[in-house]
Amino acid sequence: MKTYFKYIALTLLLALGLVSCEDNENWRIIPYEPEPEAPIDGPEQLYVVGAHQNWTPDAAVIGKLYPIDAMGNYAGYAYLNGEYKCTSQQNWSGPNYGAGSTEGTLSTAEDAGNLTAEEGYYYLTFNIKELTYTVQLVNFGVIGNATPGGWNEDTDLVYDPADLKLKVDMTLTDGTIKFRANDQWDVPNGDFGAGDSEGKLAPKGKDISVTAGDYQVVVDLSTPDYTYELIAK
Numbered sequence: 001m002k003t004y005f006k007y008i009a010l011t012l013l014l015a016l017g018l019v020s021c022e023d024n025e026n027w028r029i030i031p032y033e034p035e036p037e038a039p040i041d042g043p044e045q046l047y048v049v050g051a052h053q054n055w056t057p058d059a060a061v062i063g064k065l066y067p068i069d070a071m072g073n074y075a076g077y078a079y080l081n082g083e084y085k086c087t088s089q090q091n092w093s094g095p096n097y098g099a100g101s102t103e104g105t106l107s108t109a110e111d112a113g114n115l116t117a118e119e120g121y122y123y124l125t126f127n128i129k130e131l132t133y134t135v136q137l138v139n140f141g142v143i144g145n146a147t148p149g150g151w152n153e154d155t156d157l158v159y160d161p162a163d164l165k166l167k168v169d170m171t172l173t174d175g176t177i178k179f180r181a182n183d184q185w186d187v188p189n190g191d192f193g194a195g196d197s198e199g200k201l202a203p204k205g206k207d208i209s210v211t212a213g214d215y216q217v218v219v220d221l222s223t224p225d226y227t228y229e230l231i232a233k
Contacts, residue, residue, distance in 0.1 A: 042067060042128050043088040046074050046097070050084025050114070053161070058090040063164060065126055066224050072129030077138070077221040079121050079159045083114035086126055097126060097133075106131040121159055121166070123189040138181035138190045140166055142217055146175030146210050154183050157219060164222035169233065171214050176207035179219055179228070192219075192226060201226035 048063035049055055056062075063078035065086065086097040098112030099105075106112075106126065115133070123136040141154030147170065149155060157166035157179070179201070181190025193205025201219070210230060218229040 041070060042072060042074075046076075046086040046088060046126060046128075047090055048076075048078040048080075048084060048124070049087055050080065051082035052078075052080050052084065057087045057092060061162065061164060062090070063222065065124055072127045073125060074128065075123070075125045076224075077121065077123055079161065079164075080117040080135075081119040083116050085112075085114055088128075095128075097128065097131075100131060104132055104134065106133055136187075136189060138187060140179050140181050140190070140219060141183065142168065142170065142177055143180055144175060144177035144207065144210075146172045146177050146212075154180065157217070164220070166219040166221070167216060169214070169216050172210050172230075173212045174210070176209055177217075178205075178207055192228075195226070199227050199229060201228055 045067070046065040047057055048065065049057045053059055053062065063076065065074040065076040065078075067073070068075050088095050088097075094110075095108040096112070097106045097108060099115050100107045100112070106128075108131070115135075117135055120137045121139050123138050124133065126133045139156065141156045143149065143151060143154045145151060147153075147155050155168055155170055157168050159165075160167050179192045181187045185191060189203070191204050192201040194200075194208045195202040195205055201221075208228070214233040216231040216233060218231060220227045220229075
């Protein structure tokens with residue numbers, strides 16, 4: 001009997017709901033739409049300006065840091081050789097990011113000092129909201145059973161300021177290669193292998209198959225679209 005009354009009550013509720021909907025001229029079904037991704041709150045990129053490129057923010061070829069989230073974090077690879085800053089535009093109109101009052105902090109003040117780094121290739125992170133930064137030395141090399149040193153010894157890549165790429169001429173045999181930093185496998189942001197398509201690199205990717213020959217090996221980490229190229233000589 002209780003079940004019978006429950007069915008009657010449910011039928012009445014449904015009927016009232018339908019009447020209510022029919023009587024309300026403004027009633028409509030609103031389809032679900034996912035929340036849009038948070039927009040980047042900041043410039044499209046930061047420009048790495050300093051002694052390594054004669055303090056020229058409007059240079060046609062210039063290292064850049066790219067946004068990696070909506071929290072103010074930018075990251076990228078760049079060659080440094082002494083003092084430097086990051087600019088938000090290809091000029092000094094600002095905001096510009098120099099040394100803060102303590103290690104690892106940034107300042108946008110006009111009289112902010114320069115950041116400094118010994119010569120080398122670096123992975124940089126800047127947070128323009130919290131005004132913090134990190135620099136990590138990552139001098140890359142080629143390694144693998146297709147290289148002269150096998151899996152025991154890297155062949156160093158050399159930075160080319162003309163196009164921001166890492167390059168080396170070398171003889172390869174049939175086999176595989178990868179790219180790693182500082183002659184180690186455990187360096188953060190310093191281990192790259194095969195990406196999801198030919199010529200693409202991915203962090204901690206699989207070995208890259210190569211055929212024997214003389215090549216110029218080119219690695220491009222200057223944009224978030226990491227790539228490699230084997231140019232036959």
